[in-house]
Amino acid sequence: MxxxxxxxxxxxxxxxxxxxxxxxxxxxxxxxxxxxxxxxxxxxxxxxxxxxxxxxxxxxxxxxxxxxxxxxxxxxxxxxxxxxxxxxxxxxxxxxxxxxxxxxxxxxxxxxxxxxxxxxxxxxxxxxxxxxxxxxxxxxxxxxxxxxxxxxxxxxxxxxxxxxxxxxxRDRPLYHASAILGCGYLAALLQAAVDCWTAIGYTEEEALAALVPLAGTTIENIRRNGVAPSVTGPAVRGDLSTMNTHMAALGDSVPSGALAYGALTTASLPLAERRGVSPEAVAGMRTLADKYLRRWDSCPE
Ligand SMILES: NC(=O)c1ccc[n+]([C@@H]2O[C@H](COP(=O)([O-])OP(=O)(O)OC[C@H]3O[C@@H](n4cnc5c(N)ncnc54)[C@H](OP(=O)(O)O)[C@@H]3O)[C@@H](O)[C@H]2O)c1
Incomplete structure (x- = not known):
């Protein structure tokens, strides 16, 4: 021993x-x-x-x-x-x-x-x-x-x-899921963001040159201030019309990003509430995301 x-x-x-x-x-x-x-x-x-x-x-x-x-x-x-x-x-x-x-x-x-x-x-x-x-x-x-x-x-x-x-x-699966969400799936999400640029006609390197500073600043903001204050974009503005145009564009060009966008819109709703978005706007975003995800679920491969 x-x-x-x-x-x-x-x-x-x-x-x-x-x-x-x-x-x-x-x-x-x-x-x-x-x-x-x-x-x-x-x-x-x-x-x-x-x-x-x-x-x-x-x-x-x-x-x-x-x-x-x-x-x-x-x-x-x-x-x-x-x-x-x-x-x-x-x-x-x-x-x-x-x-x-x-x-x-x-x-x-x-x-x-x-x-x-x-x-x-x-x-x-x-x-x-x-x-x-x-x-x-x-x-x-x-x-x-x-x-x-x-x-x-x-x-x-x-x-x-x-x-x-x-x-x-009993909590190890949850603990490990957290690591995957914060690391592997973060990378997968950024791949979908890269795919938007390549669909426009840029190279992957050019896409990363644009995306890495944005993602890096977001992580730094989260480190300093926490998650909720660091969220920007249509979810925390209750901007359904912009979300609608994003979902339509992603659906046409980047299917992997389309599914992620719909799911993450839903995941963003509690953050939107914490940021003071009105209950009506939150309900509207939930309906939009649900409708959108259902459409994708029923799409043939
Ligand atoms: N990668 C990470 O970021 C990370 C983070 C946290 C925890 N972990 C954990 O760390 C562990 C290892 O993961 P990893 O990512 O390092 O995997 P990995 O890069 O695939 O390395 C595993 C190594 O194990 C060797 N191996 C495979 N089968 C073997 C066998 N039957 N006998 C002896 N050696 C064998 C392979 O050897 P050869 O090269 O000789 O073929 C390989 O180099 C896992 O439990 C993982 O969950 C990984």
């Missing part, structure tokens, strides 16, 4: 495995091993982290690590947990946002302490320690676990500059 691991290994050296291992090593944690589906991925990490060895199999890595982060895709975590022979007192942690530690049950049954540590952050494009450290600084991490792990992971999160949050298992 150890509550001060002197060897930390990673199984699954992808976007998150790379970023988290680089940041932990930079903060003085002993990242000593890497294993992945392909040996070249494990080597990628061992070449960048002093004292880190690439192992040919997850089992060899687990045999040589006090604490193992299973940073494979969610769909593979349970398989890795059941294939490896764990030892009593060893720590085994996954970084999935959607799943509980139930995925690690096979390790727990063998006496390992199991936990999860989910960084509420996106890991695309990290190859340098400095960038990994900066990306993790100031973010929330959902931490869960048993035995010595919760206290240890809490300290680890604080050492990375983050703050731990406690999400009950």
């Amino acid at each position: 150890t509550d001060q691991p002197s060897s930390i290994g990673f199984i699954g050296i992808g976007l998150l495995g790379r970023g988290l291992a680089l940041a932990l090593s930079a903060r003085g944690y002993p990242v000593t091993g890497a294993a992945s589906r392909s040996f070249s991925s494990a080597q990628w990490l061992s070449e960048r982290v002093d004292g880190c060895r690439a192992y040919g199999t997850p089992q060899a890595l687990a045999d040589n690590s006090d604490l193992v982060f299973v940073t494979t895709p969610d769909s593979v975590i349970a398989e890795v947990a059941s294939r490896v022979m764990w030892r009593s007192g060893q720590g085994v942690v996954h970084c999935s946002g959607a799943s509980s530690t139930e995925l690690l049950r096979p390790a727990e049954l063998q006496g390992a302490a199991v936990g999860s540590m989910h960084p509420f952050q996106t890991f695309a494009g990290l190859t340098r320690s400095e960038d990994a450290e900066a990306r993790l600084n100031g973010i929330a991490f959902a931490v869960a676990g048993e035995l010595w792990l919760p206290a240890y992971l809490d300290r680890m999160v604080r050492a990375l500059g983050g703050h731990p949050v406690n999400i009950p298992d």
